[in-house]
Each structure stands twice: as C-alpha cells, then as structure tokens.
Amino acid sequence: xxxxxxxxxxxxxxxxxxxxxxxxxxxxxxxxxxxxxxxxxxxxxxxxxxxxxxxxxxxxxxxxxxxxxxxxxxxxxxxxxxxxxxxxxxxxxxxxxxxxxxxxxxxxxxxxxxxxxxxxxxxxxxxxxxxxxxxxxxxxxxxxxxxxxxxxxxxxxxxxxxxxxxxxxxxxxxxxxxxxxxxxxxxxxxxxxxxxxxxxxxxxxxxxxxxxxxxxxxxxxxxxxxxxxxxxxxxxxxxxxxxxxxxxxxxxxxxxxxxxxxxxxxxxxxxxxxxxxxxxxxxxxxxxxxxxxxxxxxxxxxxxxxxxxxxxxxxxxxxxxxxxxxxxxxxxxxxxxxxxxxxxxxxxxxxxxxxxxxxxxxxxxxxxxxxxxxxxxxxxxxxxxxxxxxxxxxxxxxxxxxxxxxxxxxxxxxxxxxxxxxxxxxxxxxxxxxxxxxxxxxxxxxxxxxxxxxxxxxxxxxxxxxxxxxxxxxxxxxxxxxxxxxxxxxxxxxxxxxxxxxxxxxxxxxxxxxxxxxxxxxxxxxxxxxxxx
Numbered sequence: 001x002x003x004x005x006x007x008x009x010x011x012x013x014x015x016x017x018x019x020x021x022x023x024x025x026x027x028x029x030x031x032x033x034x035x036x037x038x039x040x041x042x043x044x045x046x047x048x049x050x051x052x053x054x055x056x057x058x059x060x061x062x063x064x065x066x067x068x069x070x071x072x073x074x075x076x077x078x079x080x081x082x083x084x085x086x087x088x089x090x091x092x093x094x095x096x097x098x099x100x101x102x103x104x105x106x107x108x109x110x111x112x113x114x115x116x117x118x119x120x121x122x123x124x125x126x127x128x129x130x131x132x133x134x135x136x137x138x139x140x141x142x143x144x145x146x147x148x149x150x151x152x153x154x155x156x157x158x159x160x161x162x163x164x165x166x167x168x169x170x171x172x173x174x175x176x177x178x179x180x181x182x183x184x185x186x187x188x189x190x191x192x193x194x195x196x197x198x199x200x201x202x203x204x205x206x207x208x209x210x211x212x213x214x215x216x217x218x219x220x221x222x223x224x225x226x227x228x229x230x231x232x233x234x235x236x237x238x239x240x241x242x243x244x245x246x247x248x249x250x251x252x253x254x255x256x257x258x259x260x261x262x263x264x265x266x267x268x269x270x271x272x273x274x275x276x277x278x279x280x281x282x283x284x285x286x287x288x289x290x291x292x293x294x295x296x297x298x299x300x301x302x303x304x305x306x307x308x309x310x311x312x313x314x315x316x317x318x319x320x321x322x323x324x325x326x327x328x329x330x331x332x333x334x335x336x337x338x339x340x341x342x343x344x345x346x347x348x349x350x351x352x353x354x355x356x357x358x359x360x361x362x363x364x365x366x367x368x369x370x371x372x373x374x375x376x377x378x379x380x381x382x383x384x385x386x387x388x389x390x391x392x393x394x395x396x397x398x399x400x401x402x403x404x405x406x407x408x409x410x411x412x413x414x415x416x417x418x419x420x421x422x423x424x425x426x427x428x429x430x431x432x433x434x435x436x437x438x439x440x441x442x443x444x445x446x447x448x449x450x451x452x453x454x455x456x457x458x459x460x461x462x463x464x465x466x467x468x469x470x471x472x473x474x475x476x477x478x479x480x481x482x483x484x485x486x487x488x489x490x491x492x493x494x495x496x497x498x499x500x501x502x503x504x505x506x507x508x509x510x511x512x513x514x515x516x517x518x519x520x521x522x523x524x525x526x527x528x529x530x531x532x533x
Contacts, residue, residue: 195219279312
C-alpha cells in the first residue's frame, strides 16, 4: 500500500522523533510512535532498533540437520556494515563513516537474507559464519526498504562450504512458539531467544514507513537480531526486524508472504519492484444512516471511497463516493477488513500489497445504487515527497548562492535536527499528492552568504514555484532552465509570496566564486549533470 507520512529512522542512528515540540499532529512526538527498528548494533552506534511448514532444508552435501540448533549454526551469519549517510542540508557531502552489525541467513541460490536497515547507506559489508573469525566481503544484490529486507551475495567456495540453505514456508498460527536466531548486542557469539505468536496483522514498518503484514511476538527482539531468521522446528517463518518502544518483550518479524513477494520481484526483474497499492483513501461505513444514504441494501457491506490517487489506475475507473463491496471476490466489511484465517480478519489493503506490479484485480463497487465491476491494474505508487532516500545521494543545484534540492522527508528530519525546529510550511507541503509522475517540490535548502545574496538569507526552506513566470516541475527542470537561460534577469517566485531576483550574468560569475569559497566540488549533483549530457 502507499507509504504513510511518518518519521522513519535515519540510517545514521538518529531517531528523529525525539523532539520536544512538533508543529503538526501527523509527526509523532517523543513517545507517541510505538515502534523502533531492531537495528544493526554497535557499541559506538545508536542505530535505532526497529507458515507453518517449509518444504525442506537443504545442504550442500544433502544431509539433513539433526536439530534446530544445528540448523541455525550452519545457516545464520553475522553481518558487519560500514555506512555513511548523506547530509541533506549540505547535499554535496556525506557524514563520517560509522560501523554496525546485524544478522542474516542463507537461502537457496547462495544468497543471504537480512534486514534492509542493516545494510542501508553501506560503503562496505562483511559477513562471518558462527565460530569462525574469517570475514568475507559481501555485496547487496537488492534492498527493499519498504519491506525492510535485503539480499546479499558472497563470492568464494570457502564461505559456502557446509552452509545450510533455509527455504521459505507459510504463516505461523497464534500461540505457536518461535525461536529467533541472531547476534544481539551484549556479546559476539550467536544467540537464540524464544517467543509466542500473539498477533498477525498489517503493521507499520518503521524503516520504510510503510504498512505491511507482520507477525507480533512476545519476545525480545534486541538490536543485532535484525535480519536473523525466526524458526519453528528448524524452519523459517519470518525475519526479525523491529520491536515495540517501551516494551522489552514485544517484537516483530517479517512474515513469509512479504519475503516471498520481495524475492520473487528480484528474481523476475533483477531488482526490487516495490509493493502495490490501489491508491485509495477510504472511510469505514459502519453508520446505518451513512449506508442508507448511499442506498446500500441490508446484506451489503463495504467502505466509502474518499479520494483517489491521480497516478493510480483506479483513477480511471473509480469515483469519489463509490462503495467498495468486494476485492477479487472477497467481501469487504464495513470496517474495511476481509476474512484472513479462522477467527482472523485483515485490512483489504493487504490483498493489494501482495499483488505483483501490473497485476490485475477485480473491484466490485456500488455507485449510485448500481453495482459495477472494474478490472484495475495495480502498481507501486510513490508519494510526492519521498518518505526515504536510502542508498541514494540527494540531488542538488547551486545558482547564485542558492542551494536548490527536492523536498524529501529525510531533508525535513535533517533540518529539524540541525535547527531544533520543523519547517512548518514544508511539512504541510509534504502531505500533498502528486499530479504527475515527474512532479517534485523544489526548495531552497540554504542560502550561502555572498554579496549577491545580501538580504536573501532568511528565504531558505521555501518552495520555488516559478522562475521567470515558468512553473517548475522538478529539480531537473529548474537546472536545465537556468543553465540554458538567455534572459538578462532571473526572478524566483517562492512560497509565502517571496521573491528573489538576480542579474543572470552576475549570478553565474558569483556561483563560481561561491563554489571555491565554500569548497563545493560541483555546481550540481552527478545525476543532474548526467541527465543534461
């Protein structure tokens, strides 16, 4: 489903939701956000802590394991990560490298599954097997930050010798006992903890700020366990990834359907493909007066469509005030849930999230007291303001001492951390939806002081709406317009009705001087320069 506007933890370890005061309610205060990533762990790093049966467990020599412990010892690895996070306010530079560790396990095809937050923003990765001191270099094949999963590859026969490969299965039942295996903080050797399945339902994934199916355990998922397998009888039923803030014994694992959806996307396309969404905002329709108003018969149940993402395929078929009655033949209840298992229900959005990109779904709706069925294509939908930018260097462009960049939630976090206040107006803009796939909110992230920027120093953290009366669509549009401009003067119309004007030639000359003075290596980020080549 579509990412929610929440505060994901940044890979440099700063939770960014510890502020004492926040400007608007969609951003959680210190203890309002109940989850934390059960993170990669390090003694000098505060990186935030976020199926009953498998078909088989295979080994290179085809011998079967004699116990769950033996299986874990031959399957689970420790992952050492060196990572460096971008500076979103000064986007041409990165922060100093830091170290962390996490867990992972081997699957068929000589690949390792781990949590995406264990390897996010990595510059160097090594893995080691239990009981061995040798570290082997690893690389990321693919990372899905929404589902907090990653696949690693390791070259060399020596590493894979004697390794057992775990195969994926199904979803455990309530009260099943699960063993979580990994390398938690407090020691160097492999560790195990047991827990009971207490709930299976869509949950907010802190790292990617997306709601997907998760399994809640009554078990302590400590920092360092992230990426480790959750086992029943030596068989994988999930991947440890986050814990509940304020509770020492509530942890969460990524269930097998989400893991399978992630792996199948990588296998089929060679890269992470994302999770689909209908692109709808819906209202429960439990009130009898509301149901009568829309002409629902007594046997009908469903939810009311409040808004539709213009970029979704549903926008071509559905309308505001439609009542969604069924999703692929499954009746949708008045609270928006569908039948999941015996005595369990689940949000119908989960059905959309498990579809492959460009997959079809049949949606039955009630429209003006008539029933209609539409065949809708599902695909991942990106928000106007990206929730995260892991493993991507921020784009920027400098002109006349103004640093332009695209608005992202990581920028908002960085701004609040640096200045101890949230940019209220930008936070409001971050909740808007896209009108087209290329749209971005371009902002002035900082004004570098120079003679040419005199009097403009307080105009940072504002959106650039127009340049010389031209609406700005995205950062690349701004870059290409200014680099090929022939006008003698440049007028920037900003949010809050502010205006900046430069004489074009003098601004270009000043830009070169400013780059030298502030030791900035380039006028623009590499991606912008490459796009214009």
